Amino acid sequence: MDVPSHLQSEVKQLVSVHGRDRTALLPVLRGLNKSHSYLSEAAMLCVSKELGVPRAEVYGVATFYSFFSVEPRGKYVIRLCRTISCAMNGTYHPVVAALIEELGVAFGETTADGVFTLEQTACIGLCDQAPAMLVNDDVHVKLTKESVRAILGEYRRKAAAGEKVKSA
Amino acid sequence: MDVKTVHGFVGSKLSFSEANGDAGLKKAATMDAEALIGAVSASGLKGRGGAGFPTGMKWKFARAETRTPKYIICNADEGEPGTFKDRLILSDFADLVFAGMAIAGKAVGAEKGILYLRAEYEWLHPHLDEVLARRRKAGLLGPDILGGKNFSFDIEIRMGAGAYVCGEESALIESLEGKRGEARNRMPFPVQAGYLGLPTVVNNVETFAWVPCILEKGPEWFSKMGTQKSPGARLFSISGDCKKPGIYEYPFGVSLRQLLKDAGGENAKAVQVGGASGTCVPASKFDRKLAFEDLATGGSIIVFGPDRDMFAVAENFQQFFEEESCGQCVPCRLGNMRLHEAIVKMREEGLDAKGEMVLRRLAATMQSASKCGLGQSAPNAFLSILDNFAGELPRGKA
Amino acid sequence: MTAELITITIDGTALKVVPGTTVLDAARKVNIDIPTLCHHADLCSAALGKKVPAPSNCRMCLVEVEGQRALQASCATEINGPMNIKTSSPAIRHARQDILALMMSEHYGDCAACRRNGNCELQQLCAEYGVDTALFGRPEAPLYAMPDEDNIIQRDMNKCVICRRCLRTCELYQGVVALSPEGRGEHTDIATFMDREMMEAWCINCGQCINRCPTGALTERDDTAAVWAAIEDPDKLVVIQTAPAPRAAIGECFGCEPGTPLTFEMNTALKKIGFDKVFDTNFSADLTIFEEGAELLGRLYKAVVLKDNSAALPQFTSCSPGWIKFIEHFYPEYLPNLSSAKSPQQMMGAVVKTYFAEKNGWDPSKIVSVSLMPCTAKKFEAARPEMDASGHRDIDYVLTTRELARMIKQAGIDLPKLEKSDFDNPFGTPTGSGVIFGATGGVMEAALRTVLEVVTGEKIETLFDKADILPVRGFEGVRMAQVTIGKVGPVPAIFSHLVPDFEWLKGVTVKVGLAHGTANAIRVMQDIKEGGPLSQCHFIEFMACPGGCLGGGGQPIPTNLEIRTARAKAIYGEDAAYKVRKSHENEDVLRIYREFFKEGPCSHKSHELLHTHYKERV
Incomplete structure (x- = not known):
């Protein structure tokens, strides 16, 4: 599969910051995941090539961590905490419904407009201010x-x- | 974003507010490694992540390793449900943490530190970078700290990507190495072969923060607090059904009842101590003490009011483990799945004696056979809820 | 330096062990059986000769260690001090029963219909431990989509216990890494990149994962039904060639000790099953030596005499289809170094539907050409679109050793008890040079026997006692050997179209290299890239599978070093026993050059039928 040149330069840029060894895999994936909201097949192939990490392992890492996605997501990923302190808060269910x-x-x-992806997440360390979410x-x-x-x-x-701004 | 916007309620006077971390660091700069390890050992400081391993001993082991470079890793993957005290330490007392890491570096002979910050705390990242930059400028980090020869140490922040299991130190190290965050075998310990196979000290955020305080004020100041077996004080994250959820500091040995009184949760029927991996304490046991010798905890206190469905709580926790298991070993991967299913079912249909026996045996298998602490502790909440609140289940079908 | 032995106690028995020994190995030393599903004899530090962490993910090998709260995985627990160990207790037994019941709770499939029925480690342990599937249930429907039936490597996640032997084999022995754990928690499984079918993955079809899978999650595509259909079709003429490695191993499927050669019993069985002709792949192995040897001479002449640096040396062997796909994926820039000679399987296929058909008046369109191979990758090779220069598919079906064993059983034949019979003419002369193709180093040994004799004009026995070229034998992952050519003889007529004389070879030290298991091939390729000693070689033999074809992915399960060593012994035993042990003395081969490839090796016609080309895979 051909990797678009802009993606190649983006990966090269990330590699120049984070290094060209295996320890750079998470930071590089994180950078790509952030700028595209997800990790595309082309992006992972490019990372595999640049870092010399087998493609299957790049995929294995990408699918392990919940902040990474190998499916397209919206510009803003909403992660509503569903762990107990948030989930038992009185406003939790109204928030879910809203x-x-x-x-x-x-x-x-x-x-449909590609702006939001709605997800649930495990405890985000804001239990004292429940319910909480990350966008x-x-x-x-x-x-x-x-x-x-x-x-x-x-x-x-x-x-x-x-x-x-984009269209201007 | 401004870290202050998420600043939570602080329910008691914090030792960290009164500490001068730089004074501790200055003192450390004048001491040799043995003296530093001696002071930390004398204070009785134990790991604040929950396992409670004596910090001085861990450093001593790492010091004894001859291979270099060595690494100091700060575990800021605070993921245990109900725990958020590291969030406050990182936003308000990051200087203490970084000073503590540098002191650890001097003590074990490491010049590189890594703070592994959970992805959920990305919003703290810019703030931590600022603190690091300021400290480097002030000569508190980098080459020749405080002008001292043989005291160089710098810190890099590395981000997690969303995985509770990476709070387990060997899984954290795997993650830092660019791999799936899967727990390693128990041996060798990280102090022998950790990050990149090199000697590595992994300590919790709070553990590091106490270090400069101990050096500044002396080990006795610390060891005088708490109990004989659990010297010192610690932070507690209190949430759930109480009027004043927030962060509280207590010396070890404080009773659960005291915490509930201060946080406005006196009418609780149960408290989950230690998060999802901890244990559920019913009201009849609220006089139990929070200390390594009684209720050991990483500081998570979740309060359940009189109306709570305790098996809904158990279900929530089991689902958490089902999803957060690294998926590597069978007892954890499938045990949590089956246990979660069983809890859902028993909430509908109740639990007969045979079913209870099967599940208790499964729980015992998970505790004894799982590869790492996550799986070993995953059935704890369910078991303690079953022990104390079985009466809340619907009666089994006749 | 000898380390002081440590005294430990296992189940009350005291024994002394070397520090660093695992509890598992120590227990097995005193004949205490500890069950394992993720541990495999080939995948531990001792077998790999380097420290690799034990995966310890199945948790079946748990033991009690005095002073430890939790049970300890014996595969991952090293003995570095006195220990008191119990390997049997209620806690251990209950844990193992629970673990098996948990595995069965997501194990979808019908044991009776499973390819591994009777040879499944999970099934056996469930029987031993009296697993109670009522505890946690069984899936009523598949939890994963079934693999496409065209996949050569059939991977059914429904039967996978996620022990990771497959991906560790793929990484540690093959360096391919086609698989990885995917997802987390309850969603964890084993997947290719993007969770594609195996045939779309960067997989070389070597089948090594199949050999080590404890269950029926990994199998090869079953082509037995198609072969039965061909045999039972009165309009078809069904020929089979048998490669050397299966003969040394198929007995294992019939209760024989590893290393029991059943070459000639198998010939009888194949005829009983209904194959019209049984040919010996040794014929085309010897033919390969002529073609590949001639090609090498041509390249050497080009490099040494013509100083033409396009000669692409070292020349790489091309017999192993796993290796071919490996280089196409991972080192395409070295494709020119590959010998263009087809593998013995494909050469046989090409001559059966041309030379043989003509000679016997058979209609090639009615011939169904089957091959028995120790190999799963041969199925891929046979299906390569370019393998049809005769106007027909060179090879129609490839059977693995395991598949043929099933067919023989289905025919009600007790293989080891059969009388012996010979191969059919004109491809029926058993030769030692062909047989040793089944072991790592064998192609090289056969090539050297022929090339050195042809070039020096002297018997190889003057250089190597009994023509056994021991320096190229053995299981060392990467090996090198060299021979200096002292004198040269005249060029035999069959090679005279290639070089005018051999004078230019006088005093030349011929350097050869060998690698088996593609992880070792990576070591060789890196060394060549860096201009290391292997880059100075003239000829390098690559075998995708550990041990060569005898350790092939289509061979009987289980496998381990002991079994592979026994198979190698059988192969070299056959070689020593045969009258003809040199390719250039195989009368069948000399005849085909007289009658069919009249212009000799590497000529126009042989290029058309016996050579091919490969391309980069992205």
Whole structure:
């Protein structure tokens, strides 16, 4: 399979920062996962070649960690904590309902516009401020159904603004 | 993002707030390795990740290894459900952690440190980078720390990618090596053959943070706190059904009842001590002490109010393990899966004597036969809930 | 330096062991059987000659060690001090029963219909431990999609216990790494890159994973039904060639000790089954020596005399289809070094449907050419689109040793008890040079016997006692040998179209290299890339499988060094017993050059039928 040249240069750039040995595999995958929201077949092949790590092992690592995905995902990945302190909080179920209703997708799915992927995650260390979620790397705590709607609105605006910048 | 926006409630006076980490580091710069290890050993400091291995002894073993380079790794993969105290330490007291790592480096003869930060804490990354840069500029990190010859140490931050099992030190090392985070065999220990096969000390964030405090104030200051078998104090992360969830510091030996009183959870019917891998303590045992000799914990305290369905809690924990098992060994990979299924079923149909026997035996197999601590501790919550709250299950079909 | 022995106690028996011995090995020394599913004799530090961590993931080999709270995996526990060990206790037995019941709880498949029925380690342990599948149930439907039936390597995750022997074999012996664990937790399985079918993976079809799989999760594509159909079709003429390695191993499927050669009993069985002709692949092995040897002479002449650096030396052997696919994937820049000679299997195929058909008035379109191989990759080789220069498929079906053993059993034949019979003419002369193709070093030994005799004009026995070229034998992963050519003789007529004389070879030291197991091939290729000693070789033999073909992926299960050594002994025993032991003395081969390939080796016609080319795979 042919690897697009822009992807090649992106991988080369990451390798120049993180090194060309096996220990660089996670940081390089992380960089790609961040910029594309997921790890494509072409991206993994390119990493395999650059780092000299067998392709099957790149895939094995990519599928082990929950922050990596080998399936396309939205621009913003929402990870709602579902571990006990969050899950038993009184506003947890309303928050779940608001997310599903607002996005129109179930957990594990991506919105049709490609803006959001909704996921559940294990404890994110914000139990004292439950319920909590991450949107990409951002933290959102003490969620309510109202706050969730507002938060999603923010990201939608950001996504739309990003689109405008791109097309301008 | 500003780390302050997620700053949680702090329920008691923290020793770290009053510590001057740089004073501890300065003191360390004047001491030789043996004296440093001696001071840490004398303080009685034990690992704060939960296993409670004496820190001084771990350093001594690493010191005795002749192969170089050696590595100091800070385990900031705080993933145990209900634990968030490292989050506060990293946002408010990162200087203490980095000073502690440098001191460890001097003690064992390592010049390289790695802080393995869980992916969920990526938002702390820029802040930690700033602190590192500031410390390098101030001569507290890098070559010839504090102008001292033979004291060079620097720290790199490496990110996890979302895997609870990487909190297990050998899985963490595998992850750092660019592999799947799968636990290694128990032997050799990381101090003998750790990161890249070289001698490696892995300590928890909080363990490192206590080190400069101990050096600054002296081992006795630390060992005077706590109990004889569990010297010192530690941070607790309290969450769940209580009025004031947050971070609290107590000397070891404090009773669960005291914690519940301070956090506003007096009416609890049970408390999960030690997170998903810990044990569920019913109200009748709230006088038990938090200490290595009684209730050992990595600091996670989850409070369950009177109305909680305890088998819903057990189900939540078992699902957690089912997904977070590295999937390598059979008792953990499949044991958690079958146990999770069984809990779902017993919540519907109850549990008969035979079923209970099968599950208790499976749990024993998981505890004794799993490859690493994750699998070995995975049935703990279920067992302690079954021991204390079996009455909450529906009666078996007649 | 001898390390002080450590005294330990296992089940009350005291014994002394070398420090670093695993508890598992120590127990087996005193005949205590500890069950294992992930541990394999070929995949531990002792066998590999280097420290590799024991995977210890099946947790079947647990023992109690005094002073340890949890049970310890005996495969991963080294003895470095006094220990008191128990290998049997209620806790151990219960744990093993639970582990087996857990494995069965996601093991979908019908034991009765399984290829490994009766030869399955999981099945045997379940029987021994009285596994209770009622504990955690059995899947009622497949948990994974079945593999496409065209895959040569059939990998059925429904029967996989995730012991990882396959991927460790693939990495440690083959250096291919076609497989990896995928996912985490309950979703963990074994997968190729992007979880594709095996035939789409970077897999060389060597089948070494099959040989070590404890269950029926890995098998080869079953071609027996197609072969039966051909035999039973009155309109077809079904010929079979048998390679040397299966003969030394097939007895294992019939309760014989490893290393029991059944070459001529098998000929009888094949006829009873209904094959019209039984040919000896030794014929085409010897033919390969002529073609490959002639090619080598040509390259050497080009390099030494014509100073033409396009000669692509060292020349690499091309008999092993696993190795061929390996180089196509991983070292395509070295494809010019590969001999263009087809493998013995394909050469036989090509001459059966041309020379033989013509000679006997058989319609080649009615011939079904079957080969018995120790190899799964041969199935891939036979299916290569370019292997049809005769206008027909060179080879129609390839059977592994295991498949043929099943057919023989289905025919109700007790193989070891059969009378012996010869191969059929005109490809029926058993030769030692052909037989040793079945062992690592064998192709090289056969080539040297012929090339040295042809070039020097002297009997090889003057250089090597009994024509046994011991320096190229053995199981060392990478080997080198060299011979200096003292005198040269006249060029025999059959090679006279290639070189005018051999004077230019006088005083030349011929250097050869050998590697078996493609992980060792990587060592050779790296050395060549770095200009190391192997880059100075003239000819290198590569065998994909550990031990060569005798350790092939189509051979009986189980395998280990002891078994492979016994098979090698059988092969070299046959060689020593045969009258003809040199390819250039094989009358059948000389005849085909007189009657059919009249222009000699590496001529136009032989190129058309006996040579091929390979291409990079991406």
